[in-house]
Amino acid sequence: MTNTNYNIAIIGQTGVGKSSLINYLFGSEVAKSGIGRPVTTNGFHEINHKIKDMSVKIYDSWGLEVGKEEQWLKELNTELKKRGIDKPASDWFHSIFYCIAASGGRIQDADSKIVKKLIDENYKVSIVLTKADSLTEEEEAEFIQVIAHELGNNIAIIPVCSEHKKTRGGEIIPFGKEIVEKQSLIDLVDSLVLRIPQHCKEVMLEKLRTWQAKQHKKIDDDLGFFGFSSSELQNELSSSSEKIIKEINELGNTSEKNALQQYNFIAEHIGMQISTGYGRKKDPKIDDHKETDFDWKMIPFVPFILVALPFITPFIRKDDAKKMHTAVDTFAMNVKDMINEKVTNLEISLKTVKEKISNEII
Incomplete structure (x- = not known):
């Protein structure tokens, strides 16, 4: 040690x-x-x-x-x-x-x-x-x-x-010296079991919060006449959601590994890779833009729509933006659930080896 x-x-x-x-x-x-x-x-x-x-x-x-x-x-x-x-x-x-x-x-x-x-x-x-x-x-x-x-x-x-x-x-x-020294070793193991999962959770949540705020800003800034169309922005959000899931998973695993590398007496018992998998069959993701069928009955009204477009578009943009903001927040809630599940598995793994480690180092 x-x-x-x-x-x-x-x-x-x-x-x-x-x-x-x-x-x-x-x-x-x-x-x-x-x-x-x-x-x-x-x-x-x-x-x-x-x-x-x-x-x-x-x-x-x-x-x-x-x-x-x-x-x-x-x-x-x-x-x-x-x-x-x-x-x-x-x-x-x-x-x-x-x-x-x-x-x-x-x-x-x-x-x-x-x-x-x-x-x-x-x-x-x-x-x-x-x-x-x-x-x-x-x-x-x-x-x-x-x-x-x-x-x-x-x-x-x-x-x-x-x-x-x-x-x-x-x-x-x-x-009392021997008892204090013994308690200090008990505290070390207990603190790692208590804090490593919370540490991993916090760094993952911070990554998610940063991404979430960035996406909300992007929706407000880029959806408009001279920015992205709704379909382009929706597809970009979808792609970004897939990327952030991978980054959050990698960050959680790296944080866990870095913490445990400092404490080899724990890492030896868990092979440096605690069971942090989660039971989901599929990662959460924001859906891509899906094309909708054109209503041919609207053809007689096309000239009117073209004239009215400058007045209608802000309302369409507003509705699209609201849906995208909701999609981002829903995705973030699903990712939080994923993080909580991942951290729970980490807590279980650490608690499983806690008693054995305590008996060996004390």
């Missing part, structure tokens, strides 16, 4: 022990920690690490402070946009450890709001209960129940003591 790109973000309020946690994971002081004023400067700070021979980038963030929530959320949103579902898998935050101080005895509204936001945006979030040595086992169990009730029973909650201390009551030995 030496070529794996794995990014971990460690965030939380100021003073909860984020930097101490990082130092504990590294086994040396690589992040500034202290008592009193915040010691980590604004932004996300990259630190290179290894977990089980896997290269890991840990991002230490400045702590959320009272009165600075708006600024902190703005910087968080900026960072998350760099790592959105539309970005390459190697740029994602594969795991987010949200730190909550056990000594606080409660989860604050700001913590709950941020964690739920991250989960809604398809990030794999685990809670690290820092300074857990300050609680008795009963208090710890009760606090974990409170957090699980607020954030959901599926979220991992890990009690950790990051610092070796000598107190009046005796010596405190750090604990």
Whole structure:
């Protein structure tokens, strides 16, 4: 797993022990920690690490402070946009450890709001209960129940003591490192299973949205006296619809392949080509223009039609344009269904190998 790109973000309020946690994971002081004023400067700070021979980038963030929530959320949103579902898998935050101080005895509204936001945006979030040595086992169990009730029973909650201390009551030995490292590997697999299908879906939908907007503009701009005739434009739309289907399929397969190439331990189990076929017998397509039979009864009215043509044509154009716009939108809806089916098959394939992979790498 030496070529794996794995990014971990460690965030939380100021003073909860984020930097101490990082130092504990590294086994040396690589992040500034202290008592009193915040010691980590604004932004996300990259630190290179290894977990089980896997290269890991840990991002230490400045702590959320009272009165600075708006600024902190703005910087968080900026960072998350760099790592959105539309970005390459190697740029994602594969795991987010949200730190909550056990000594606080409660989860604050700001913590709950941020964690739920991250989960809604398809990030794999685990809670690290820092300074857990300050609680008795009963208090710890009760606090974990409170957090699980607020954030959901599926979220991992890990009690950790990051610092070796000598107190009046005796010596405190750090604990929780092995569990955090194990959870980080679980999160990596979970995040890929969760996000790769959504990543492929987003890049395909973006391609479709761009094409759809372009076709609507083309209909409005080109259908007219000096532009395309209805039949010419209809045939061009038909040809374009066939081309975009191929491009979207190729883009989806390429996005999947590029994401998996970063994670060979998954790719080996699925042969680099997950089952992404779909059950449709035929791809959606906009129909070509079809000639209609001429009504010979109209011959006596031909001179009148020629005179009236400048006045009738705008109404004919308008009706043709409306039909073409509808055809483009109907086609786009059918392609969205195709994409959803393709992504569902990808999700099923990834979930099928998830348990086996987890057992092997953890």
